[in-house]
Amino acid sequence: MEEKMKVKLTVGVVVTGSEALKSEKGANIYEYMVDKISSLGVEVVGFDKPISQGAGVSKQASLFFSKNNVDLLLVIEGTWTYDNLLIDVTKFLNCPIIFWATPETFNVPFPQTCTLVGITQTCGTLVKMDKKIKVILDDIYREEGFNKFKNYIHILSIIKKLQFTNIGLIGGSRCPGMLDTSFHELELRKQIGPEVIYVPSSDLLSEINSITDAQAEKVQKELIPDDQIENVEKDIMLQSMKIYIATKKLVEDYELDAVGYKCWPDLRHANICSPCFTLSKLSDEGIPCACEGDTMGAVSMYILQLLTGRNVYLGDFLKADTKTNEAQYFHCGAASSNLAKDKKEIIYRKNAQYSDYDWIDGLIVDFPLKPGRITFARIGEIKSKYRMVVYTGEATETDMFVRGNPARVKLDSSAEDVVNGLIQNGSGHHQIAVHGDILDNLKLFCEFLNLDLAVL
Incomplete structure (x- = not known):
């Protein structure tokens, strides 16, 4: 008897990064998270250009994730960006979308990345578009936050496996x-x-x-x-x-x-x-x-x-x-x-x-x-x-x-x-x-x- 097909979850990864803010921080986080998720035994498809001002990149990301049939999209909120760009990115997706933002510290004269502004603005807009949204508010490098993300992957992997049961x-x-x-x-x-x-x-x-x-x-x-x-x-x-x-x-x-x-x-x-x-x-x-x-x-x-x-x-x-x-x-x-x-x-x-x-x-x-x-x-x-x-x-x-x-x-x-x-x-x-x-x-x-x- 042939070995039964192994079902893998396909996870898309993208980062937001405005040129007006610290976009290089988002780029570093993207590379770290792609490597980290790859260790979970899932297929990772990363879009390596940050979503920033201008619709060209966001529309490319939309087609990229649609073509790769992602089961889950992780949006790393590197910095605030325009919400219409994330509407572009997720337009053809019918899967859960997880936004992950690292909270900024208090007592700083002006937010450096505006991540909390970004997710409240963007996620609220996407909910109005009938998208299924979950949010992780934690330092991207903390295991506690990653364990929460791993649990999402665990549950979504089960749901995908049920399609072949x-x-x-x-x-x-x-x-x-x-x-x-x-x-x-x-x-x-x-x-x-x-x-x-x-x-x-x-x-x-x-x-x-x-x-x-x-x-x-x-x-x-x-x-x-x-x-x-x-x-x-x-x-x-x-x-x-x-x-x-x-x-x-x-x-x-x-x-x-x-x-x-x-x-x-x-x-x-x-x-x-x-x-x-x-x-x-x-x-x-x-x-x-x-x-x-x-x-x-x-x-x-x-x-x-x-x-x-x-x-x-x-x-x-x-x-x-x-x-x-x-x-x-x-x-x-x-x-x-x-x-x-x-x-x-x-x-x-x-x-x-x-x-x-x-x-x-x-x-x-x-x-x-x-x-x-x-x-x-x-x-x-x-x-x-x-x-x-x-x-x-x-x-x-x-x-x-x-x-x-x-x-x-x-x-x-x-x-x-x-x-x-x-x-x-x-x-x-x-x-x-x-x-x-x-x-x-x-x-x-x-x-x-x-x-x-x-x-x-």
């Missing part, structure tokens, strides 16, 4: 009785970017049937410590390993980045056990998986993983205490093992949840969610418009009040407000969460992608 829907549709996991496929491509790849259940079953017991036993020995297995019959263990091997091959064959998995009723009808272990292990390996054919759950998990570099939790909102604002969540046992406080305490056992459904109990990964700050975020759609719904809390220690992957969270908002907010925003029943407080980055993500954001 494949979300697999194994089983080809949602599970019955779960209309809340429905989605608008064309609007998903248009508004966010991912393509949904439909993988029929017949492909999965064919792959499962092609795997030998010997292959399955080998994988079991490689992946699961014997002393953490509890009461799992050999045929269940082997079948669970075969599902994992088969699904991993489909992920590779279809070049999938994340998976929505229609686990039932197809596998039940084929006399195949529940695939919870497979979803857990693939998530360990960087392929987030949402069960019950939840495509937008998979999209949300993938975005949170890209933003944080951490594994993501999926669970049902099971109980809420409106007096203490605590909530309990759970799912069947398909969470990444990296979400356990101590991997040595994980138990690999049969899924007892489905005994009443006439379905073979598959292998699950049994542990509670580890404690820590946590952010819930899910993307969904109402009337063809996608939005993100976010709330936060503190995951706390919990006992195994149910088999699978229980979680207990002290919500930052009232439990009643969270429940009502989820309902009013049409959020699905699967709650998607990642450790850490990433609200600020989610706000930037939604702003850059033009998504509505509801913070509960």
Whole structure:
């Protein structure tokens, strides 16, 4: 299989520099910043002439950046210049524009560069032209300011990567009785970017049937410590390993980045056990998986993983205490093992949840969610418009009040407000969460992608 295409962000760089002010300072800053940004693994296209009086240079810059299809334009405010020139430069761009100005010191008789005058004048004008503007006010040589710029690049790189993302829907549709996991496929491509790849259940079953017991036993020995297995019959263990091997091959064959998995009723009808272990292990390996054919759950998990570099939790909102604002969540046992406080305490056992459904109990990964700050975020759609719904809390220690992957969270908002907010925003029943407080980055993500954001 060919290596998957690597997506790079293209960053344009230009500096303003008026002949009437200290334009040579802007030139020095330009050279420094081009070298600095190049170290971030992005493609840098710099326009090396300062934007100053006269429209000739600004129109050249306009064509230059348009031709190079920049995903982000950095305007270094070396000195004040005419705002109409920056309208020229950005005329054909539909990407975010970051203005970076070094504040001048107090107690100087007259500003040497007038950078603050320049950005308030120019940026306000460009906002009226419907341009997406962000401003950094910091010394260009300070790491704190550059870290803020790096974060913008990080988020925009994720947005660009989403345009080339494949979300697999194994089983080809949602599970019955779960209309809340429905989605608008064309609007998903248009508004966010991912393509949904439909993988029929017949492909999965064919792959499962092609795997030998010997292959399955080998994988079991490689992946699961014997002393953490509890009461799992050999045929269940082997079948669970075969599902994992088969699904991993489909992920590779279809070049999938994340998976929505229609686990039932197809596998039940084929006399195949529940695939919870497979979803857990693939998530360990960087392929987030949402069960019950939840495509937008998979999209949300993938975005949170890209933003944080951490594994993501999926669970049902099971109980809420409106007096203490605590909530309990759970799912069947398909969470990444990296979400356990101590991997040595994980138990690999049969899924007892489905005994009443006439379905073979598959292998699950049994542990509670580890404690820590946590952010819930899910993307969904109402009337063809996608939005993100976010709330936060503190995951706390919990006992195994149910088999699978229980979680207990002290919500930052009232439990009643969270429940009502989820309902009013049409959020699905699967709650998607990642450790850490990433609200600020989610706000930037939604702003850059033009998504509505509801913070509960």
